[in-house]
Amino acid sequence: MMFKRHKYQWLIGGLIILVSFAIGFAIYSTSVKESTTGISSETVKSQYKIWEKAYLRGNNTQKFVKTNNGTKAQTLSEAQGYGMLITVMAAQQGFGNQKTFNQLTNYYLSHRISADNPLMAWRQTQTANKMVSTKAEKTSATDGDLDIAYSLILADKKWGSKGKIDYQKLAVDLIQGISKYEINSETSLPKVGDWATGKNQNVVRTSDLISAYFREFASYTKDGSWTKTMQNSQKTLKKLSEQHQTGLMADFVEVSGSNLDVATTKANQIASKHDNQYGFNACRIPWRVAYDYQLNHSQVSKTVGTKLNHFFEKQKKITAIYTLNGKRVENYENTAFSAPVVYSAEVLNNQVLKNRYKKVLTTPIPSGDYYPATIQMLVLLAGGSDK
Template identity: 60%
Template sequence: MRRHKYQWLLGALIILVALAVGTAIYKTQRPQATAMVKTTTIKTHYQAWQKTYLKGQGRQRFVQTTSTGAVQTLSEAQGYGMLITVQAARQGLASRATFDQLTRYYLAHRISRTNPLMAWRQTQRQGKMVSTTAEKTSATDGDLDIAYALILADEHWHGRGSLNYGQLAKQLLRAIKRQELNSVTHLPKVGNWATAANTANLVRPSDLITAYFRKFASYTGDGSWTRVAQNSQSTLQVLSRQHATGLMADFVTVSGTSRRIGTVRARQVSSVRDNQYGFNACRIPWRVALDYQRSHSQVSRQIVQKMLRFFAKQRSIKAGYTLTGKATVAYTNQAFTAPLAYAAQTIGDQNLSRQYVQTLTAALPTKDYYPATLQTLMLVQSGRLKR
């Protein structure tokens, strides 16, 4: 019994030290601006995005993801919308009222009153946004972005008002930890539905958001998030080393305590691009660069630099690649170029920054939510905060 007691004490000490280190690193590094884009340009683009994609009225608003057919939205989109709005507000470009409308929509479309994860999709039927029973499951990426946006809102507005952002964030984080983290690998699952033998080990590399997990640890005082951050970063390192390009797939498998990495087949999860650098993986440069921006992690910098070296050799950035670097389509898309522009600015790659800055400031697509929203998010994230 005494031996077990000491083991418990040693384990607790390790977690406390990890939390203290993670908190110190995160709190001593002040977020820096990246692209030197005029505030007026950011404001113009934010207003254009808001007018085109932000729907709803009264107490709730959502980000519309469809341009034809039935009106729909996704938890992913709501997360982006909340991130855009709070970061625009921190620059004096958006209002708290808008953020509250987005937050109330999230609250109205949680899986249930007792489960604060957001239902992954809603469709407008008879004037109301509703989810089917099958849609009342989660998508981890959306929940992670919503939680992070709520934390930013709490830090910006300091909890004053009718919505307690901090309390909402902590409730959501507890649910994410309980339902969306793999208890063996301590990595994010793709959703709370991924519980079967063939889905529990699925991972979106773009969900390995080390910066978020560091923040969750320091914000909540829960050192277990530091472990998630460490495991996420080490997994990204391994994935980065697998190919000379540094590219990673939309989905992989990670299993066991050793976090053994495996591949998936095309269409195994959601699309023909499941095993390619596609519309999920295109977010990785942004996610990893954010960690470098926030913590100055040299590991994150190296991962981003390797990907940027590959893209610097391309005449133009296409909307999809094999992991060995062969373009899978002939067209471009801001969902692929905007995160690269942000990443190049963040790590100080002047050549690529000049090459890509026009991506951030180009006119927004008016009938394609995903590239327009990622471009807007990269743009507001690149702006200077008001002092």
């Protein structure tokens, strides 16, 4: 009997060792969890810390994302949306914190267009110790508002809305404001801002066709008009993708009528001489469509993203700005163009691009180049996202 008791003790001891090993391995696996991009959470965390130190400015109450390298700080609603999105996605993945998100949210609240208009003024510049918008700058840029609204939804899902800030109310109010001021009533597509009237009311910033957001807005608010915006965004992306063998789209296009007729904008019509080319706005499209596929398995988003990947697969390097026929406009490389392609390649499993550009996302975040650094940070975090 004594022998049998020792035998069982040995078996139990072995089981304890196996269970302990399994638990330890699970903890280890969690600590080195890889994202969709195959990059460890520790690497993403390290990049986030670099980005946060380089670009977040402000005080204990409000923070903003500094977009320039001058002594007088400047920021944009685009940057504020990015900062809020980065912070809450970092928190979802075990780093980043609610206090920082709240500071960024407070800055947004202080720079809404008016008490009755929840859209954010598109630019502020440091004057003495204050960040100030001119009268002309108290208009909106739709891309910033879309990211702010989506980040508030993520914050509500992460922390709830019973604390100091009611994320849910702010999200719903902003989404309603976007619907009222920034959605074209005829096409159901996003305008470029609340100021876009007359000849510019049909202009669409192609990178604003963020199907993943519109699906979420519809679900979150129970407002079916956002489903129409999502569907028309998908139709427009498909049309634009099919226009050129490259799959490239211009920074801005004109879309009109119930049939969503597409026309080309002119250079300098909205923002720059590259308005009718694949420039610093359209470079975000591979990220936006891949994100929709990652979360929702949209076949349209997959088709659009795959075609873009095939174009970039044929290029010796990814440079900044292309004509829609695929001719390089510039010869320099820029992470704002390459990082979205790398993320898309990972999501859509383009092995050629994955192998060729595997170091793009892990190159240390630069400290003096806001836009490409922030796009790099966003796609790193998107790779670890889920619903």
